[in-house]
Amino acid sequence: MTLQSAGSEATTSSNATALELSGVTVDLGGRRILDEVGFTLAPGELTGLIGSNGAGKTTLLRVILGLLTPTRGTVTVPEGPGGTGGTGGTGVGYVPQKFMLDPDMPLRGRDLVALGIDGHRLGLPRPSRARRELVQEMLAAVDAVPFADARVGRLSGGEQQRILIAHALISRPKLLLLDEPLANLDLRSAREVVSLLARIASEQQIAVLISAHEMNALLPVMDRVVYLADGRAACGTTDEVVRSDVLSRLYRHRVEVLRVNGRVIVVAGDSDDAEPTHPHHHDHQIDLF
């Protein structure tokens, strides 16, 4: 995939990195949404893209997908099986956040996964045994076989999530992006989806980038974290990034990182008062993790 624009260059990457961003800056409507964001993702790694609402997570994903051209900076994404250029020829799989489908839509999970093979192509699809087997294999990989013949619109959030992951994976991407995949899931489904994604990352050796405003569900499986605040990013392992000093610098405000029972809680600190303030009643609100 090639992003063609003034001020930004995009190329396809070598095998060592699945994604490389450097100095990515996005200004929209006079506001700076992303400010000099740079990081690399390696194949086989699961990375959390963490930040509160409005931190720039979705904008960053749109930049990686090539739907938004950065004001400055370079984005290097993996080359797709179809080579560079042309529609659908990208090596990036994507699972969107909002997926509202009418319950009566005549579309089975199986059909949606099959659209992942060649949904961008013109003309009618030609059914074949190889095609059916590939779909079945992908459904099995995400444990979606039991509900693959039901209408997608009538599946639960977790089930739809699995179908969408299979839809994204079937084109054999080297990078899988998921926008808030855990947002509308109950705890158990969220845990299942997270361990599924970790399995996919290591088994298929693809880089998985998961955006979330809550990092605790990802903590057990997350290799690296990209922490976004006010459009700026801190990247590294969880231990390197989720620290009071690093996050305070990122937020430009004092925050405390507390670890309680294996969970991480980030609270806004106050310069006058050492007591952690309840974030929902604080001027410098930071999401509670």
Place this chain on the structure above:
Amino acid sequence: MQAVWHAIVEPGFFASSQVQLAATIGGVVAIVTAGVGVFTVMRGQSFAGEALGDIGAAGGSSAYLVGAAPLWGFVASSIVAAGAMELVGIQRTRGRDLATGIVLGVGFGLTALFLYLTTTASSATGAPIVILFGSLFGISSSSLPLVLALSAVTAGILIVLYRPLMLVSVSPELAAARGIPVRPVGVAYLIALALAVALAADTIGAILSTALLVGPAATALRVTTRPHRALLVAAGIALACTWLGILLAYDSYYWPHHGWPVSFFIVTLVLACYLASGLKGRGRRRARAA
């Protein structure tokens, strides 16, 4: 036996050239319209289809006024209306109802004016009925090539764009992420919708065109879970309703008030199919609950 057959199919039905023409034009239009309708229902744009039919009525009646074939008027005006809807913002969900509503109002206003002018300025007193409610038996054989050509274009758009259109209809976001140009695909679909509505307006009338567009598709969505089957089922239902409607209308020449409108029969049959599919769905749900 022969008496029963004659009660169902009045003598001369299959030999009548008018019936043959109506069955050909009506059948082709039914299949194409129902196919487009599946995507219309999937995309939640039934209201847009209705509005295109209404503004099509304005075009059809203006064609009457200048002495041209109504189909030209239907096509020209619904294509223009589709363009207007696109500009007002049909691609945004929130702008969709607004765009549609505005177009719909203008359509009715213009139709009222043109029909008034047509009926007062000429002797074409049947114009309002033909434009609004169709007249499958009244179609001239000279319009056959145009109907076939427009149907082919419409079907061609659906066939060529089948997969991208399906993905865009399911989730514009998913489609955009795959590099599908969402807006151009939407525009191409809107052109197919405008053509289908114009064709349906020419056969069963501008007001009733939505019934043929949405009815068979909505029925198909209830009875099948697969996209390509939905298209086949919708086309089959539309074709069956149209042909059966033609048969009943032909028979009705021997009924009281001789010669009931074909459109009435087609729309009634479509409604019957839709209701029947609802009963089937409810029965299945109850069976599962038990």
